[in-house]
Amino acid sequence: MYQKIRLNHYLSNAGICSRRKADKLIQSGSIEINGVTVLKLGSLVGIDDIVKYNGKTVKNNNDKIYVLLNKPKNFICSTKDQFHRKTVIDLFPKLYEYKRIYPVGRLDYSTTGILLLTNDGFLSERLTHPKFHVKKIYHVYLNKEICNKDLDKIREGKIYLKEGRVKVLFVEKSFQKNQVKIGLSIGWNRIIKRIFKRLNYRVDHLDRINFAGFHKKNIKIGKYRFLNQEIIKKTIENNFIYEKKYKYN
Structure with missing residues (x-):
């Protein structure tokens, strides 16, 4: 099963606002989880929890996008950069605008190689949490x-x-x-x-x-390809050797 993710990640993934602004919404008392107002930063949300913002249900993005990028040099693994350097999101401007994909984990500015971008917050949490030893x-x-x-x-x-x-x-x-x-x-x-x-x-x-089992074979530097749910499921289940009970949903 999926593990829970941070509430600010959930709100951002749903397209409400950025994670930083989501923290301010939480502290203002505008967010509820299962009918209870949440004020604590770092609160967690499960896949079956009902989240509301100002009384309206927040629906997480069900149209999941998975992009495998062979990252070029001199790109930041972020959605924006305070020094106005190029980010990996600059390679997908329209996709970010409509689907709000994010890089999973980070590669240094000068490091190249395989990078997964997605709007699947639960998968992102799974692949970046230290306890899963990716x-x-x-x-x-x-x-x-x-x-x-x-x-x-x-x-x-x-x-x-x-x-x-x-x-x-x-x-x-x-x-x-x-x-x-x-x-x-x-x-x-x-x-x-x-x-x-x-x-x-x-x-x-x-x-x-x-x-995490994803490789850059046949993806030239600076290029990318889309992955479907079946490829994601197969790769994840075959490569999480540290916790055999994990099942991707």
Whole structure:
């Protein structure tokens, strides 16, 4: 079953307003869940809950859109940017206007690779919540060849960052001596660059080639394709190996 999502996410997903403005609506006492006025930020909504805004039922967007993008460099994974840099939404202006799709998770400004955009708030929550350990695979381009000793340190969990010990799913050299493939389920900020910096390597380029089972095969950089419900369901159920009971609805 779907887990619950934050109320501000639900309101935004329904097209009422942005998440930030939704927080103000909640604090103003304008929102009810199942007949009870909600004032607490961070309140959760389930798929069967009835949400009302000023007495009118808020209907979550049932017309779900799923877009798989091979993100180019120099795009922000957000709907807007305070520095007026290009965002991934700029690639889908009309789709955002009418369906309000959002990027699921983030890739750094200079990082390329697979990114899912959707208006399915429940799926988005599922794929970004830390407790579900979503698998991600990256192709890492380093400034120099990495030695086997350093690879073993990563592989054996001997790298420590401020959040704690780094546990990767795998790490291996690619065809080129200065390139590495690494899989992990941790979502710490800039984790890959920090791993290699700890070992005195510089990441010159980072490309995500797999996210929760979604891959960028046959999608050129800057291009995208739409996914249907059947593909979403099959991919999610096949790749959530950490919680076998999960069933996508």
